[in-house]
Amino acid sequence: MTSIAVPGLGGAARGHDTREAAAPGVRLRWRIDVEARALIVVSGILLAFGLATLYSASAFKAMEMQKGSAYFLLKQLSGVAIGLVAFAVAAKTDAERWRKYAWIIMIGAIGGMLITVLPFTKSISPPILGSRRFLFGGSVQPSEFAKLAVIIWTAMLVVKKGDQMRRFTRGMLPIATVVGSLAVMAALEPDMSVVVFFAVQMGVVVFAGGGRLGHFVLLGLLAVPIVWEKAQRLQYVMERLLGFADAANAAHATVNYQLQQSLIAVGSGGWFGVGFGEGRQQNGFLPLSYDDFIGSSIGEEWGFVGMFGLVLLYAAWGWLGFRIARKAQTQFQQLVAIGLTVTMLLTAYLHIGVVIGLLPTTGLTLPFISYGRSNLILSMLVTGILVNIGSVRERVATMASNPFNTAPSRSSAHA
Numbered sequence: 001m002t003s004i005a006v007p008g009l010g011g012a013a014r015g016h017d018t019r020e021a022a023a024p025g026v027r028l029r030w031r032i033d034v035e036a037r038a039l040i041v042v043s044g045i046l047l048a049f050g051l052a053t054l055y056s057a058s059a060f061k062a063m064e065m066q067k068g069s070a071y072f073l074l075k076q077l078s079g080v081a082i083g084l085v086a087f088a089v090a091a092k093t094d095a096e097r098w099r100k101y102a103w104i105i106m107i108g109a110i111g112g113m114l115i116t117v118l119p120f121t122k123s124i125s126p127p128i129l130g131s132r133r134f135l136f137g138g139s140v141q142p143s144e145f146a147k148l149a150v151i152i153w154t155a156m157l158v159v160k161k162g163d164q165m166r167r168f169t170r171g172m173l174p175i176a177t178v179v180g181s182l183a184v185m186a187a188l189e190p191d192m193s194v195v196v197f198f199a200v201q202m203g204v205v206v207f208a209g210g211g212r213l214g215h216f217v218l219l220g221l222l223a224v225p226i227v228w229e230k231a232q233r234l235q236y237v238m239e240r241l242l243g244f245a246d247a248a249n250a251a252h253a254t255v256n257y258q259l260q261q262s263l264i265a266v267g268s269g270g271w272f273g274v275g276f277g278e279g280r281q282q283n284g285f286l287p288l289s290y291d292d293f294i295g296s297s298i299g300e301e302w303g304f305v306g307m308f309g310l311v312l313l314y315a316a317w318g319w320l321g322f323r324i325a326r327k328a329q330t331q332f333q334q335l336v337a338i339g340l341t342v343t344m345l346l347t348a349y350l351h352i353g354v355v356i357g358l359l360p361t362t363g364l365t366l367p368f369i370s371y372g373r374s375n376l377i378l379s380m381l382v383t384g385i386l387v388n389i390g391s392v393r394e395r396v397a398t399m400a401s402n403p404f405n406t407a408p409s410r411s412s413a414h415a
Contacts, residue, residue: 028393030092033327036390039320043368043383046313050369051076056276057297058290058371060283072290072371079373083380090384094393098385099332102156106178109149112142113185133189141374143194146182148378150201151339154179158209159332165211172215175202193362199223200346205339209331258293261286262355266299266307273303290371292363295355311352314367318345324390333389340382 032040051073058072065071098105116125116132125132134141157175158165165171179202186194203216265281268274279300282289289297299307321341328334344367351366353359365372367379 030388030391031394032091032387032391033324035320035323035327036387039317039324039383039386039390042313042317042320043380046317046368047080047380049310050366051080052276053294053298053301053369054290054371056279056301057282057294059277061290064284076371076373076376079376080380082373083377086377086381087384087387090381091387091391093388095333095336095385095388096330098152098336099156099159102153105149106153109142109146110181110185112140113146113182116142117185117188131189131191133191139373141372143186143189143191144372144374144378146186146194147197147201147343148340148382150179150182150198151205151336151343154202154205155209155332155335155339158206158211158335159330165206165209168212168215168218172206172211172219175206176219191363193364197343197346197364201339201343204342205335208338209335258287259354259357259361262293262296263357265289265296266356269300269303269306271304273299273301273306276301292351292365292370293355294366294370295352298369299355307352307356311349314345314348317341321345321386324386328389337386337389340386344379344382 054076055070055073059069062069062071068074112135115121115135122132125135126137128134133143154175161171179198183195183198186192186198203211207213207216261281265279265286268281274280279297281300282297286293286296295307295310298310302309318341321337321344325334325337325341328337347364348367350359350362351364351370354361354364365375367375
């Protein structure tokens with residue numbers, strides 16, 4: 001049966017139950033705006049490029065493990081399948097509903113992070129490379145999904161508190177307490193880069209929602225001594241910081257090995273790279289060349305031009321995300337869109353900064369590209385949420401419900 005949009009029907013408001021909005025002979029659909037469509041295209045390009053890069057960067061490691069050369073690629077494809085489902089569901093789910101489930105999402109994130117630090121859960125979350133960051137042998141990384149929880153829950157509370165955000169004890173302090181509990185568990189894993197990341201995410205959403213600058217200064221003064229004391233206890237953190245600050249010192253050669261191999265990879269790529277599949281550093285020289293340092297493989301095989309193109313793609317993704325945020329129909333959706341966009345950009349550019357030696361080594365992956373199903377699913381879920389925020393829900397009448405033989409016309413309204 002043919003469906004048309006009929007003048008007078010108007011658009012269904014965001015946040016309203018679709019069963020109430022739809023009348024007999026009328027159905028609801030999402031119309032994706034141009035920014036959201038462009039975001040899908042950019043994300044698709046990044047994903048396709050990422051799968052090709054992952055295969056090239058991981059083939060040697062897979063064969064070294066006596067697996068097929070496509071072992072990591074096939075595992076990543078399973079993440080793509082789940083991610084596509086997550087993207088489709090998020091793109092068709094009214095983004096305002098995330099506000100309703102914010103507490104459930106946050107409690108789930110706290111529960112997942114708690115499993116990684118409790119002493120009697122090592123069978124579920126065993127140590128991998130000296131840190132308990134994963135569940136079920138590396139299949140799930142709770143901190144990745146906790147990043148989404150921080151954005152959604154903080155945005156919900158900022159909107160709920162309204163003018164109370166101007167008061168430290170009623171606004172900033174409760175938010176910092178809950179997000180701080182996640183940060184403490186991340187520190188116990190240990191994963192100090194995630195600790196800082198949670199703080200930045202919270203700060204971005206609160207500041208965008210009208211938080212006072214003085215509150216951030218106060219929290220910073222309180223947090224710096226605690227973070228520094230914890231960092232001093234974690235030997236690997238101090239070694240990385242000292243090694244980065246004095247990279248030429250031979251005493252730091254061991255801790256800087258990964259960074260040195262990364263710089264060799266990027267430097268040998270020159271302007272146009274050595275060619276796809278021709279990289280040498282990923283053949284056992286550069287650790288985690290398919291994960292935390294996959295940007296190095298891109299620099300070697302695609303050169304400066306490839307790295308610059310990657311920077312532009314993420315810049316385009318971010319620009320579209322902020323465009324969607326500006327057009328968001330509610331404050332909650334706007335804060336979520338800003339937080340998710342900043343999260344994606346910060347993750348991508350920190351990774352690139354690390355592999356070219358501008359920043360100390362961290363464990364941040366490259367969105368859509370690095371190996372890791374949790375990161376990939378989260379990236380696609382985030383894209384789906386932004387696509388929905390950048391869409392308009394409209395009522396559409398079927399031909400049978402329109403007694404007049406009129407030409408189809410579009411009638412939609414933002415909430």
